[in-house]
Amino acid sequence: MRQITLKDIASKLNISVTAVSKALKGYSDVSKSTRDSVIAMAEELHYTPNSVAVNLRTQQTKTIGIIIPSIVHQFFSKVLSGIIEEAEKKGYLVFTLQSNESIALEKKQIDLLLNKRVDGILMSLATENNDISHLQKVIDNKTPLVLFDKISKIINCSKVVIDDRESAYNAVTHLIKSGCKKISHFRGPLNPQNSIDRYLGYRKALEDNQIKYDPSLVYTCEAVTFEEGYEFAKKLYGQHKDIDGIFAVADLVAVGAIAYFNEIGVKIPNQISIIGFSNWFIGSVISPSLSTVDQPGYKMGKKALKLLFKEMNPKKKGEEFIPKTIVLPTEIIKRNSTLN
Amino acid sequence: MRQITLKDIASKLNISVTAVSKALKGYSDVSKSTRDSVIAMAEELHYTPNSVAVNLRTQQTKTIGIIIPSIVHQFFSKVLSGIIEEAEKKGYLVFTLQSNESIALEKKQIDLLLNKRVDGILMSLATENNDISHLQKVIDNKTPLVLFDKISKIINCSKVVIDDRESAYNAVTHLIKSGCKKISHFRGPLNPQNSIDRYLGYRKALEDNQIKYDPSLVYTCEAVTFEEGYEFAKKLYGQHKDIDGIFAVADLVAVGAIAYFNEIGVKIPNQISIIGFSNWFIGSVISPSLSTVDQPGYKMGKKALKLLFKEMNPKKKGEEFIPKTIVLPTEIIKRNSTLN
DNA sequence: GGAGTTTTCGAAATCGATTTCGGTAAAAAT
DNA sequence: ATTTTTACCGAAATCGATTTCGAAAACTCC
Numbered sequence: 001m002r003q004i005t006l007k008d009i010a011s012k013l014n015i016s017v018t019a020v021s022k023a024l025k026g027y028s029d030v031s032k033s034t035r036d037s038v039i040a041m042a043e044e045l046h047y048t049p050n051s052v053a054v055n056l057r058t059q060q061t062k063t064i065g066i067i068i069p070s071i072v073h074q075f076f077s078k079v080l081s082g083i084i085e086e087a088e089k090k091g092y093l094v095f096t097l098q099s100n101e102s103i104a105l106e107k108k109q110i111d112l113l114l115n116k117r118v119d120g121i122l123m124s125l126a127t128e129n130n131d132i133s134h135l136q137k138v139i140d141n142k143t144p145l146v147l148f149d150k151i152s153k154i155i156n157c158s159k160v161v162i163d164d165r166e167s168a169y170n171a172v173t174h175l176i177k178s179g180c181k182k183i184s185h186f187r188g189p190l191n192p193q194n195s196i197d198r199y200l201g202y203r204k205a206l207e208d209n210q211i212k213y214d215p216s217l218v219y220t221c222e223a224v225t226f227e228e229g230y231e232f233a234k235k236l237y238g239q240h241k242d243i244d245g246i247f248a249v250a251d252l253v254a255v256g257a258i259a260y261f262n263e264i265g266v267k268i269p270n271q272i273s274i275i276g277f278s279n280w281f282i283g284s285v286i287s288p289s290l291s292t293v294d295q296p297g298y299k300m301g302k303k304a305l306k307l308l309f310k311e312m313n314p315k316k317k318g319e320e321f322i323p324k325t326i327v328l329p330t331e332i333i334k335r336n337s338t339l340n
Numbered sequence: 341m342r343q344i345t346l347k348d349i350a351s352k353l354n355i356s357v358t359a360v361s362k363a364l365k366g367y368s369d370v371s372k373s374t375r376d377s378v379i380a381m382a383e384e385l386h387y388t389p390n391s392v393a394v395n396l397r398t399q400q401t402k403t404i405g406i407i408i409p410s411i412v413h414q415f416f417s418k419v420l421s422g423i424i425e426e427a428e429k430k431g432y433l434v435f436t437l438q439s440n441e442s443i444a445l446e447k448k449q450i451d452l453l454l455n456k457r458v459d460g461i462l463m464s465l466a467t468e469n470n471d472i473s474h475l476q477k478v479i480d481n482k483t484p485l486v487l488f489d490k491i492s493k494i495i496n497c498s499k500v501v502i503d504d505r506e507s508a509y510n511a512v513t514h515l516i517k518s519g520c521k522k523i524s525h526f527r528g529p530l531n532p533q534n535s536i537d538r539y540l541g542y543r544k545a546l547e548d549n550q551i552k553y554d555p556s557l558v559y560t561c562e563a564v565t566f567e568e569g570y571e572f573a574k575k576l577y578g579q580h581k582d583i584d585g586i587f588a589v590a591d592l593v594a595v596g597a598i599a600y601f602n603e604i605g606v607k608i609p610n611q612i613s614i615i616g617f618s619n620w621f622i623g624s625v626i627s628p629s630l631s632t633v634d635q636p637g638y639k640m641g642k643k644a645l646k647l648l649f650k651e652m653n654p655k656k657k658g659e660e661f662i663p664k665t666i667v668l669p670t671e672i673i674k675r676n677s678t679l680n
Numbered sequence: 681g682g683a684g685t686t687t688t689c690g691a692a693a694t695c696g697a698t699t700t701c702g703g704t705a706a707a708a709a710t
Numbered sequence: 711a712t713t714t715t716t717a718c719c720g721a722a723a724t725c726g727a728t729t730t731c732g733a734a735a736a737c738t739c740c
Contacts, residue, residue: 356719
């Protein structure tokens, strides 16, 4: 049983394929009687247009591609979810790919998507990396591209981000306002812009509040895991019994630290306050619940897609598109791991 | 700047489109010299075949569709991740859609995927529901279909599942072996087969160990949330101070219960043992860490895809495909919320 | 009734790649 | 020298839908 085509309908009704196509698309140069019979026959045979053929003809596929470092990840899955839902509403389907933090994979995946002739591409980059030849390729290809969250500053395209520096600044300021005097930072890897910015926000907040920066209070999480949070909490507390605040680059790390302090009986937030980053679900169900910075994933996905659509369908045809960067606001979520 | 086509290469070299196509596809009836010049020119112009055209010609799109109830969900995102990676290796891209537990959306999405002429569809159903007309439509359409995890028994297609009944049986048996005498069950909603089976496994385990079933010890979680776990733990403990074991339909519910007992100072696992289901990440980082049943999401995704490919590419053409059901083994993960 | 207008229709081109089939020229065989 | 084989090439059909353009048919109007 093959798929029903226009030809099938045409031959059943003894008219031309042209007439059938026009009838179904509501052209004015078909008589009401043929239109009705065509529609009836299409209904009867359960005709659905072959989008592959339509795509070839119309030169657009009504699909977009998205590449994210990882799918099994609260934040990215939220972004993904937002994008897919929004795209579906506008009649677009989404190819999802995960780069697993590998630039080589990213390059391959870009090629796959371009081969599929997607109408646009959304990306969050693997790691902050200067090799952006594959991104340039997308742009040279005239395929609309929007980067979000983990972006590259040197590529000229639309972007949706949060202000990591300011968000971190606010988080640390919250610690200071609640009375912390000696604040440690469990930072992220050295390369990604996000973790650099959060680190810089941490330093700025100290500076603005006349707290001397002490490098021995900064630990670098390479993998950004629960275990790192736990281990660094242990190390930190071993060396600095008077520590009273920790700003972690991610909730998972913060949760690891909380686990350690719970274990050894250090009271949170009374003795040590802890604040994380991203607002993962886990932070809301542990004890004490974790104060954190809410990173609006779902919204980011929707915004990124909106930007992409704008670029895909310019108001005036042929108009040069001007890339735009949207900075989404974040919000401090005050829970029980910090004092008010 | 348009995409480069075979025509472009042909006209540059003053040969026919046919020759170019053949050269690139390694046909034997092209001379080495023309082949070389074609390949060189293709390289130079950065030619990539237009897969839309190829798809139309070859009548397959090298894409598959997947519909899951939710993306922002540990288990489903793991399945999704497994599927996408495996598909990519075989040269297929994946359209991801989420049904949000809505049958109406599921129907629309099926239509979308069929319109796109995907080569196969993978699904985990919204809720156990007897309306499977849309699934039948897929099968009538001769599009390969594989269901996983949340399946429908009445539809005749391949499936990948775990044995919920047996897994639950093992979980409850673990509680009993570790000394529990009065065991409560926080079950899932009444309709889904999964939660029915887990409930049945619970009853069977009690029965096989001569423990009388007491309906007042069973609570029904409608939304399967942390909050429900918390509330039911409170209710349960209010009425049955001598309760010593809880089997929760999902880790989230179990974690909610643990939160309550931690709050009121009831010792886990000494006074009450708790076991969950699914092995979500969260269970490994709370205190006490949660014993649970590991549900192999990543593996399930890969198996489901493998089955789908088998149906998509039968060894002998025209051979009738015989649906197959794979039951994946689960494993009890013993952590600190139960005694050994 | 003839000129002009409107309605309705379909052949053909197009999108880009693939593949069949027939044909020409050169090389090999007789 | 003639036939046969081999190597190489390209026109055309195909996949399914869309759209342009020309033409036929029906109708209006004086």
